[in-house]
Each structure stands twice: as structure tokens, then as C-alpha cells.
Amino acid sequence: MAEHHEETLAEDLLLLLFQPNSGFRRGTGTIAGENTLFYVLGGAVLADLALSEQVSTEQGRGGTTLVKAVENRPPADDILRTAWDYVLPKPQGVQTVLAAVGPSLRGPLLDRLVERDHLRRSSRKTLGLFTTTVLEEGGTGRRAQLLAEVRAVLVDGAEPQPRVAALAALISGSGNLPRFDPGIPWTSPVITRAKELEQGNWGAEAAAQVVTRTVTAVIVNSVVVAAAVAPQQT
Numbered sequence: 001m002a003e004h005h006e007e008t009l010a011e012d013l014l015l016l017l018f019q020p021n022s023g024f025r026r027g028t029g030t031i032a033g034e035n036t037l038f039y040v041l042g043g044a045v046l047a048d049l050a051l052s053e054q055v056s057t058e059q060g061r062g063g064t065t066l067v068k069a070v071e072n073r074p075p076a077d078d079i080l081r082t083a084w085d086y087v088l089p090k091p092q093g094v095q096t097v098l099a100a101v102g103p104s105l106r107g108p109l110l111d112r113l114v115e116r117d118h119l120r121r122s123s124r125k126t127l128g129l130f131t132t133t134v135l136e137e138g139g140t141g142r143r144a145q146l147l148a149e150v151r152a153v154l155v156d157g158a159e160p161q162p163r164v165a166a167l168a169a170l171i172s173g174s175g176n177l178p179r180f181d182p183g184i185p186w187t188s189p190v191i192t193r194a195k196e197l198e199q200g201n202w203g204a205e206a207a208a209q210v211v212t213r214t215v216t217a218v219i220v221n222s223v224v225v226a227a228a229v230a231p232q233q234t
Contacts, residue, residue, distance in 0.1 A: 007116075007142075008077055009051070009163060010044035013170055014109045015118050016146055019179060020137050025124070028134040031106075033176045036227040040174040041109065042102030043223035045083045046094070047166045049075065050215035054084055057215050058091060065218050066091035079108060094222040118142045147183060154190045159203045166216050169197040173224040198224065 007015075017037070020029040033040065046067060049055040054073045060066040068091035075081050083101045086092065092100075113119040117138040123131050137143060150168045152158040160168065171177050172194035178186045200217030 007112075007118075008045070008080060008109075009048040009166060009170075010041045010079065010105060011109050011112055011118075012142075012146055012163075013044045013167055014041060014106070015113055015143050016150070016167065016171060017174075017176060018113075018119060018135060018137070018143065020143075023134055025134065028136055030135070032179045033174050033227075036174055037106060038102030039098050039223050039226040040102075040170060040176075041105040042083075042098035043173070043219050044166075044170055045080060045101060045105065046097060046219045047170065047216045048080055049084060050212055050219060051162055051166060053212065054080070055087060055215070057094075057218055060091070060093065064093055065222075067094055067097050067219075068092075079105065094219060095226060098222060098226060113138070116140065147180075151184050153197070154184055154193050157193070160197070162202065162212065162216075165197050165202040166220075168194060169216070169220045170223060173198050173220045173227065175227050 014031065017032045017040075018029050019032050021027065022030045022032075031037065046055065052073075052075065054070050054075050055067050056070055057065050057067055067087050069084050069088040071088075075084055083097065086100055087097060110119070110121075114121045118140050119138050120136045122134055122136070124134050125131055146167065149161075149164045150171070153160040153164055153168055171180070172191075177184065177191075177194055180186075184190060198217065198220050200213040202213055
């Protein structure tokens, strides 16, 4: 039997991107930003590895940034391990890693959220003919807790824990922050704070983690670039 482990950053990010009551039926929801989701989830996986100091970055040719595995520090989580294994033979460009590991993440991460009852998945018939899968919020309250933590940082100016700072930065970098209004108001101070987090300006408490913040900022900004050039949803 698989042992229970802490939620990864990518799981928490996917849970936050789930928008309750945005589906066709009352009480059901959809995932925000599906068109750029694999970049964002890939970024969350790399950020998780950076926060646990299992990957680092180095300068490549032409000023590019490469991600490299920290040897002898493999992650226990199998999803994180796949990304770590990918960069273990040789450092790779951030965009290359996002494109390699990102596309396969949505399904397994969603399965985990359902297994833990953070989300619930069911099938519905539409027009009596087509079977569609619908998502609803689960019974754990984790999404509300995460949202409150992100809101405290962006709206109330709370000192962020590194994990929460990375979550907020990835939501902002993905272009999905406006979808959280009015819960997280889309205001100039919030936008400014979110951009600071994207750049790795997390506050005094995180000052000692300069390498981790720098690596995470590089990853987030790669997500920003990838999301900006991806075809936008109409």
C-alpha cells in the first residue's frame, strides 16, 4: 500500500487553480488556465525540488539558465523523482525541463487530489448521451486553507513561508491571479506584491534562503515567459 506523504507544491497549486462553481452545473468547477497548465505544474515541480535543495541552477551558454540535480539527494515522491531523474545525467534548460515533465503531470496530480478527498470526481450524462467528468470540491477544506494563506501574503502583507511565496508567485506568473478576485482582490497593491514574489523578494524571514529564492524566481520567470507565448484562451 502506498504510504501517505505530504502534498507536493504542484498538488497544492492544482488544487488552488480549481475554481469552484465555475462549471456548467451548480457546485462543479473547472481548472483555471488549462492552456498553460503544463508549464505551471512543471514549474511547481521544479520549485518544490528547489525548495528542498534537490536541484540548483547554473549559467549555460549565452546566458541561459540550466537546472541540475543535486547528486545523492533524490526525492522520495515519484512525481518529483521523475523530474529529478531527467536532469540528473546533465543540466538542462528550464524551458526544456518544463516541456519534458509538464505535459504528463495533470492526470497523476488530479488523481492524488481525488484520493485525498481534496477534490471529488464524478461522471454525468449530458443531453442523455455524452458522459462528462465533473469536479467538485472535496471535504478536507485544504483549498480554503491554502487560499487564506496566499491571501494573507498578497492582501494583508504577511511574511510568507517559502512554500506559500512560491505558490503565490506561480499563480501570478501563470496569469491566473485575476480569477481569484474578489477573494483576492485584483488591485494594484496585490499585483505589485505578486510581482515581488515572482522576483524572489519574499521578505526578511526568507533572507537566509537566498539560493532557494533565486532558483525559484528563475523557475517562476520561465513559467511567465512560457505562459505569455502560449495561445491564450478566448
